[in-house]
Amino acid sequence: MRIIDTHNLENIAMGAAVLGTGGGGDPFVGKMMAKAAIEKYGPVTLLSPDEIGDEDWVVSAALGGAPSVLIEKIPSGSEVIGAFDAIRAYSKKNIKAIVPSEVGGVNSIVPLMLGAMTGIPVVDIDGMGRAFPEAQMVTFHLAGLQSAPMSMADEKGNTLIINGSDSIWNERISRAALIAMGGSVMFCDFLMQGRDLKAAGIHHTLTLAEKIGETVHGLRHRxxxxxxxxxxxxxxxxxxxxxxxxxxxxxxxxxxxxxxxxxxxxxxxxxxxxxxxxxxxxxxxxxxxxxxxxxxxxxxxxxxxxxxxxxxxxxxxxxxxxxxxxxxxxxxxxxxxxxxxxxxxxxxxxxxxxxx
Amino acid sequence: MRIIDTHNLENIAMGAAVLGTGGGGDPFVGKMMAKAAIEKYGPVTLLSPDEIGDEDWVVSAALGGAPSVLIEKIPSGSEVIGAFDAIRAYSKKNIKAIVPSEVGGVNSIVPLMLGAMTGIPVVDIDGMGRAFPEAQMVTFHLAGLQSAPMSMADEKGNTLIINGSDSIWNERISRAALIAMGGSVMFCDFLMQGRDLKAAGIHHTLTLAEKIGETVHGLRHRxxxxxxxxxxxxxxxxxxxxxxxxxxxxxxxxxxxxxxxxxxxxxxxxxxxxxxxxxxxxxxxxxxxxxxxxxxxxxxxxxxxxxxxxxxxxxxxxxxxxxxxxxxxxxxxxxxxxxxxxxxxxxxxxxxxxxx
Incomplete structure (x- = not known):
C-alpha cells in the first residue's frame, strides 16, 4: 500500500503512454486530469495485488472512444464519477477497489482520479498490460469473467447500464451508444471479486509504468x-x-x-x-x-x-x-x-x- | 374493466393499423403475436382510464425500430418480457398496469401480449393517439414527464437501462443501440403514476381502434x-x-x-x-x-x-x-x-x- 502523489502521477502517465502502444490517451491530458482531482479531493491509495481480499468487490474503469476525440473533449470528471455511481447503485455491491481496464496515458490515470474522488483505493493490476480498442479485449474476458453489468456515462449527464448476453454484445451495443454520446465516454465493467481479479489480471503494471516514466523523465538529465x-x-x-x-x-x-x-x-x-x-x-x-x-x-x-x-x-x-x-x-x-x-x-x- | 379475447384482438390490430398512419406495425403480425400469447398465458384485462388508481405505477411499452425490419424479424416474446423485467427490477416499482406508447397494428397489441405474459392489466390509453417514429413523441413528454429510466431488450438476451439527461437524449442513445441490436427491439419507458397517465395520455384509443377494426372487418359482409x-x-x-x-x-x-x-x-x-x-x-x-x-x-x-x-x-x-x-x-x-x-x-x- 502506498500513496500516489502528483510526482508519481507524472511518471505513471508517461510510462503508461509507452505501454499504451499509441492508445490509452495522451499522457499530458491524463496527468492534468488526475492532478486536478488530487488537489481537489486528496491523495489516492495504491494497493499491491496481495492487499485486495479474495471476497472484496472490485470494478474496472476506463475512458472509451476515439483518441482523436478524447484529445479535444477532455473529461470533466462528472462522467468519471457518473459511471461509477451508476454501477454501484445498480449492483448494490460494496466496491472496495478500482482497477484500470488498460494501461495508457489517460487510462492508467482515470482510475486514480476516480479513487481520489471516491476515497476508494486502486489496485496495481490491469486487464491488458497495454491498451486495446475494444472492451472485451481484457484478460478478465480471457479468464471467462463477464463484462456485464457495464455502466457508461458522459459529461452531459447521460448514463446507461448494459446487460448484454455476452461481453462481445456489450462492446457492440456500448460502441454504438458511445458514438451517439459524442465519441468518448466513461465505462465501468467487469465487476468481480478479488480472487478473480488476482487470477485474471496482469500484476504491477502501474508500478511498471511508473518505472518507465522515471526512465523517460530521467533521460533529459543524463x-x-x-x-x-x-x-x-x-x-x-x-x-x-x-x-x-x-x-x-x-x-x-x-x-x-x-x-x-x-x-x-x-x-x-x-x-x-x-x-x-x-x-x-x-x-x-x-x-x-x-x-x-x-x-x-x-x-x-x-x-x-x-x-x-x-x-x-x-x-x-x-x-x-x-x-x-x-x-x-x-x-x-x-x-x-x-x-x-x-x-x-x-x-x-x-x-x-x-x-x- | 373487460377481458380481451382473440376476437377483440383481431379488430384492435386492424383498427390500430389505420390509426398508425403507416407505422406501428403490420396488423397481421400483431394479431398473431398476441393470439399466441393469450393461448399460452391466458386472457388480458383492459382497464378503462378511470379504473387505474392515482398512485398506481404504470409503464408504457412498445416495439421500436424500422417497420421494414420488424416485418422480417417477428418478436419472439423474450424481448417483450425482457424489457419489462429490466425496468421492473431496476425501478423496484410495483407496476400495476401497462399502457401502449402508441397506436399501431403491432404496438397496440404488444402491451396486451405483455399483459397476458405477466397477468398485469392494460389501460385503455396511449401516448400518441396514432404512431410516431421517435420515443419522445408522446403526449407524456408534452406533459413534462420523463422517459427515463428507459429499458430496452432484444431476442438475443441483451438488455439496457438508459438514464438520459432528458427524453431527447434517451431517444438518441436508444436509437443507436437499437441499430446495433438488429434494428427492432422492445422498449419500456415513462414509468409514471396513474394520475399523470390520466392527465397526459390519450383516452379510449384501444376501444376506438377496436370499433374501427369492426367496421373494416364488417365491410366484407355489407x-x-x-x-x-x-x-x-x-x-x-x-x-x-x-x-x-x-x-x-x-x-x-x-x-x-x-x-x-x-x-x-x-x-x-x-x-x-x-x-x-x-x-x-x-x-x-x-x-x-x-x-x-x-x-x-x-x-x-x-x-x-x-x-x-x-x-x-x-x-x-x-x-x-x-x-x-x-x-x-x-x-x-x-x-x-x-x-x-x-x-x-x-x-x-x-x-x-x-x-x-
Missing amino acids: NENPIAAMVDVLGGKMLFEGKINNLLRRTSGGFTRGEVYFDGINLYQGKQAKIAFQNEFLLAEVDGQVAVTTPDLIAILDLETGFPITTEALRYGNRVAIIAMPCDAKWRTEKGIQTAGPRYFGYGIDYTPLTV | NENPIAAMVDVLGGKMLFEGKINNLLRRTSGGFTRGEVYFDGINLYQGKQAKIAFQNEFLLAEVDGQVAVTTPDLIAILDLETGFPITTEALRYGNRVAIIAMPCDAKWRTEKGIQTAGPRYFGYGIDYTPLTV
Whole structure:
C-alpha cells in the first residue's frame, strides 16, 4: 500500500503512454486530469495485488472512444464519477477497489482520479498490460469473467447500464451508444471479486509504468542515448528508426483508424516501415515484411527525447524510433489470439510471437 | 374493466393499423403475436382510464425500430418480457398496469401480449393517439414527464437501462443501440403514476381502434362503399384516390424512410399525389400543394377492402384511398408542434391544422 502523489502521477502517465502502444490517451491530458482531482479531493491509495481480499468487490474503469476525440473533449470528471455511481447503485455491491481496464496515458490515470474522488483505493493490476480498442479485449474476458453489468456515462449527464448476453454484445451495443454520446465516454465493467481479479489480471503494471516514466523523465538529465535506455527498461527490441512521410488517419465507428508510413534514417537509411492502427498500433511492417503484430506491443518514441507518441499525436516529419515488446503470456493463448490477434482486426495473417 | 379475447384482438390490430398512419406495425403480425400469447398465458384485462388508481405505477411499452425490419424479424416474446423485467427490477416499482406508447397494428397489441405474459392489466390509453417514429413523441413528454429510466431488450438476451439527461437524449442513445441490436427491439419507458397517465395520455384509443377494426372487418359482409364507411367511422376527410406509380423506400438510421407517388383515379383522374414517410406517413401533397402534415393523421386504405396499408406493405400498382384525420388537441400546442410538427422532420413548412 502506498500513496500516489502528483510526482508519481507524472511518471505513471508517461510510462503508461509507452505501454499504451499509441492508445490509452495522451499522457499530458491524463496527468492534468488526475492532478486536478488530487488537489481537489486528496491523495489516492495504491494497493499491491496481495492487499485486495479474495471476497472484496472490485470494478474496472476506463475512458472509451476515439483518441482523436478524447484529445479535444477532455473529461470533466462528472462522467468519471457518473459511471461509477451508476454501477454501484445498480449492483448494490460494496466496491472496495478500482482497477484500470488498460494501461495508457489517460487510462492508467482515470482510475486514480476516480479513487481520489471516491476515497476508494486502486489496485496495481490491469486487464491488458497495454491498451486495446475494444472492451472485451481484457484478460478478465480471457479468464471467462463477464463484462456485464457495464455502466457508461458522459459529461452531459447521460448514463446507461448494459446487460448484454455476452461481453462481445456489450462492446457492440456500448460502441454504438458511445458514438451517439459524442465519441468518448466513461465505462465501468467487469465487476468481480478479488480472487478473480488476482487470477485474471496482469500484476504491477502501474508500478511498471511508473518505472518507465522515471526512465523517460530521467533521460533529459543524463547524457545517454534515450532510445537505448528505453529499449533496456522496456525489455524490448529496436525495430526501426525513421521519419514519418505519410499519415492516413480517420475517425470511424467510434475509433481512430489509419496507417502511418516511415522513411528509414540512421542505420535504417533506405528502408521503409508502416504501422497500421485502430486506436492502438496493431501491425508493423518493415520493407513490406510483417515485423510485429498485436497482441505484442509496438511503441513509437520521439528519437530525441524518448517520449512516447500516441496515435492522435503522430505528425508528418516526426523523427522516431519504433520499439517492439512481447505481450503478457495470457495473450499468447488460443483465446487471447482469437480475441486480439491480427485476424480479429482483419489482417489476414497469423500471429508469430515476438522474440527479444 | 373487460377481458380481451382473440376476437377483440383481431379488430384492435386492424383498427390500430389505420390509426398508425403507416407505422406501428403490420396488423397481421400483431394479431398473431398476441393470439399466441393469450393461448399460452391466458386472457388480458383492459382497464378503462378511470379504473387505474392515482398512485398506481404504470409503464408504457412498445416495439421500436424500422417497420421494414420488424416485418422480417417477428418478436419472439423474450424481448417483450425482457424489457419489462429490466425496468421492473431496476425501478423496484410495483407496476400495476401497462399502457401502449402508441397506436399501431403491432404496438397496440404488444402491451396486451405483455399483459397476458405477466397477468398485469392494460389501460385503455396511449401516448400518441396514432404512431410516431421517435420515443419522445408522446403526449407524456408534452406533459413534462420523463422517459427515463428507459429499458430496452432484444431476442438475443441483451438488455439496457438508459438514464438520459432528458427524453431527447434517451431517444438518441436508444436509437443507436437499437441499430446495433438488429434494428427492432422492445422498449419500456415513462414509468409514471396513474394520475399523470390520466392527465397526459390519450383516452379510449384501444376501444376506438377496436370499433374501427369492426367496421373494416364488417365491410366484407355489407354491400356499401368501403371508403365512405371508413371516412365516416374515422371522422376523417377523403383526400385522394390513386394508384401507386413510384415508391422510394430505404432503411436508414434505424427508420424506414421514403416517398410514395400516386396517379389519380376515379374522381381524381389527372391529378398526382405524394406522401413522404419516416416509419409513419408524415406529409401528403396533391398536385404539388401540401394537403396534410404531421401531427394530423394520414391513412392509406386499400380501395376495394378498406384495409390499411402500412409503410412496409406499400407496393407499386396498389389502388388506394388517402384519408386524413385530425390529431388529438394535445398535439396542436406549441410543444406538440415543436415535438412532431413538419419542421421537426425537416420539412420547411408550418403546420396548418386539418379541418374536417
